[in-house]
Amino acid sequence: MTSPLWRKLLVLVAVLVCGTASSCAAITDAGTVSVLASWTGAEETAFRKVLAVFTDRTHIRVDYQGTRALDQVLAADVQRGTAPDVAMLPNPGSLAAYADHGLLRLDFLEHEVGKSYPAAWSGLQHAGKATLYAVAVKADLKSAIWFRPARLPGALPATWQQLLDRTRAVTASGGTPWCLGLAAPPTSGWPGTDWIEDLLLHSAGPEVYRRWAAGTLSWTSPQVRQAWLDWGTLVVHPGGVSGGPSSALLTDFGDAGRPLFADPPGCLLEHQGSFVMSTYAALGKVAGRDYDLLPFPGPRVSEVSADLAGMFHDTAGARRLLEFLISPEAQEIWVRNGVATVFSARADVPLTAYGDATKQEVARMLTVDPKVCFDASDLMPAAMSGAFYRAVLEFVNDPGQLDVLLGRLEDTRRGIPVADWLDVPCGQ
Structure with missing residues (x-):
């Protein structure tokens, strides 16, 4: 039991340390x-x-x-x-x-x-x-493609054509080139927007990309349309993605890369942001040994x-x-x-x-x-980015409706006030 003397000493120490009861409270709880x-x-x-x-x-x-x-x-x-x-x-x-x-x-x-x-x-x-x-x-x-070094020997693709050729070679040999998962409720579709953004940036250049992200370039422009077609050439065709396009619509983006590490692998390449390294690490995979980075082929500019x-x-x-x-x-x-x-x-x-x-x-x-x-869909007003996500899902489900989808996206762009768009420097 504490004696009265010791209680007085404890109070004295508290006063010397804290000054007042209120300052002591500030030390232990500052909000x-x-x-x-x-x-x-x-x-x-x-x-x-x-x-x-x-x-x-x-x-x-x-x-x-x-x-x-x-x-x-x-x-x-x-x-x-x-x-x-x-x-x-x-x-x-x-x-x-x-x-x-x-x-x-x-x-x-x-x-x-x-x-x-x-x-x-x-x-x-x-x-x-x-x-x-x-x-x-x-x-x-975001401009990152991930692969297993042991499963992708030889020179890595440095241009779009080389990437396309490598993809076709994998398909011709009976393999599946791409991992893809588009499910990400409540914003399913955004992994596809990353693809289209990267393709537009590296094919049309930073200035075209900036104008598109800022809402001053039409969705029906040849450059934007070609980016969608290029993506379709890679993934929206038989043998392009693990499980096929219908599977990609249902696969969570966080699970899309798992087939990369299967034996035999279910896919050889994954286009995904650098945060995917956490997912790979959770699977026990080591960077540089089990997987590595291929910067998106083309000019050295990064989304x-x-x-x-x-x-x-x-x-x-x-x-x-x-x-x-x-x-x-x-x-x-x-x-x-x-x-x-x-x-x-x-x-x-x-x-x-x-x-x-x-x-x-x-x-x-x-x-x-x-x-x-910067990621274009993240810069766009919410109405535009939401329409972009949905269009990706519809395109994968039916690539034949591309022109209809681009027309709808253009209608959405025209309906958004100019003041709602951001114009951010790109590639500087």
Whole structure:
């Protein structure tokens, strides 16, 4: 039992350490910041490692919610007046719409972003707005094809024609060239949009791609139509994809690459963002040995994506969290997490932080003299990107209706106000 003397001494120590009862409370509980993002599973575990360091240092708790129905959950929360303090979205178009309504502002990060992010990313941060409204906390390479070195001997394709020839050779020998999964509720179809975007970028060039993403190039233009036809030549024909087109419509994008590692393999190539490395790692596969990266054949320019943070409530806690998340320390903790594959858009995160040579190559393409163009469907207004997703599914189901689908997409484009589109630099 504690004596009265010892109780007095304990009180005295508390006063000396804390000063007052209120300051002691501040040390043990500095409030809570609510965060909404898409990360679940291993990605959530990796993010929570970063949050743990933040909370340990600041005593600010983070109430994190992860959901794949991110846009829908956020829109409902904003409408109810219960928006999170911070939301991480992959689509600048959606964040720009919130910014236009005066809901987002990140002036306090302007200096750090301008100092630490490569110039190629600066246009994305602002996306034509007068004030910084979003910041990339996590980046991914989209112009990536993955393969098993032992199953794809010889010189790797460096041009579109070489890729097409290799695909046809695999089919002629009785193999299946491509893994493909288009199911991703509630946004099924987006893996196909990545394909079409990459094909347009590398065939027509960054300027045509920029105009299309900004809503100033028709969906019925020859360049856009050809990108769809090229994709159909690869995947929407007998023997093109594992299980056939109908299977691709039902296969979850996260499971599409599993046949790559079967024996014998069910497919030899997968076009997917760099985040797929986490999926491969969960299967026990090692980069460089079990799989490797083939940059999309053609001119060295890359389609990229990012998880962008927007602040919906300007609180001291939210500001401190965002300042920490984009700091070089937090970014390196995230990159080195050991659970999920994470890449930073910051130029000062050392390549050695990524460990293996494959990850270092991805990081180099993202940050070391990068020529990048942001995922076009993520830049487009929600009505346009949603129509794009649906058109991909309909095209795979019936490629003969391509011209009808492009006509519908063009009607959607014409119906969207000019002010709703983002015009972001591409390939610079």
